[in-house]
Amino acid sequence: MLVIKEKQILVAYASKYGAAAGIAEKIGQVLNESGYFVDILTVEHVKDLESYQAVVLGSSVYIGQWRKKAVKFFKKNQKVLSEKPVWLFSCGLTGKDDPKELKQNKNFPKALQSLADQIKPRDIIAFLGMVDMERLNPLERMMFKKAEGSIGDFRDWVLITSWAEGIAKTLKEE
Numbered sequence: 025m026l027v028i029k030e031k032q033i034l035v036a037y038a039s040k041y042g043a044a045a046g047i048a049e050k051i052g053q054v055l056n057e058s059g060y061f062v063d064i065l066t067v068e069h070v071k072d073l074e075s076y077q078a079v080v081l082g083s084s085v086y087i088g089q090w091r092k093k094a095v096k097f098f099k100k101n102q103k104v105l106s107e108k109p110v111w112l113f114s115c116g117l118t119g120k121d122d123p124k125e126l127k128q129n130k131n132f133p134k135a136l137q138s139l140a141d142q143i144k145p146r147d148i149i150a151f152l153g154m155v156d157m158e159r160l161n162p163l164e165r166m167m168f169k170k171a172e173g174s175i176g177d178f179r180d181w182v183l184i185t186s187w188a189e190g191i192a193k194t195l196k197e198e
Contacts, residue, residue: 031077031078032061032076033063033079034065034080035048035062035063035064035065035080036066036067036081037083038083038090038093039083039091040084041084043115044083044084044153047115047184048080050181051082051113051188052064054192055188060192063076066093067081067083068097070097077195078108078109078195079105079110079111081112082094082112082114082115085116088133090133095136106144109195111148112132114148115152132150147187147190154176154177155175156177
């Protein structure tokens with residue numbers, strides 16, 4: 025395998041119950057298998073962005089919003105992120121969401137859109153997430169039942185892998 029040493033990539037994420045973490049791990053695995061050095065870190069463990077040539081940033085979505093830690097990271101690092109190739113992903117939607125709408129970024133948090141516009145990410149995508157009722161707190165369970173959400177793991181590993189392969193291809197072409 026050819027290792028592309030000048031391309032160190034950060035995959036940073038914020039996850040509450042593990043869906044976004046699993047997606048970040050898969051993206052990192054695909055990029056690593058494509059020959060890149062990859063760090064996969066929660067946003068609170070990222071100390072410095074300077075050594076990275078590209079960043080993939082993602083968060084789980086709750087009530088239409090990214091996790092507060094991800095938003096804080098996004099805002100704090102706006103200047104540095106605007107100088108690097110960046111890809112953004114969200115997850116946490118249920119199985120009844122339309123994959124075509126997800127690809128058209130209709131589920132990216134509106135509160136972050138102006139910040140994303142300034143950073144100019146290469147791509148923004150929303151992936152379906154997972155819901156494990158056993159892991160939800162009582163309030164979340166009640167809200168979820170009231171919303172008649174779908175229970176299960178709806179992450180599309182083929183789509184996630186394909187998206188990560190697209191990132192690797194784009195970086196190799198640059």
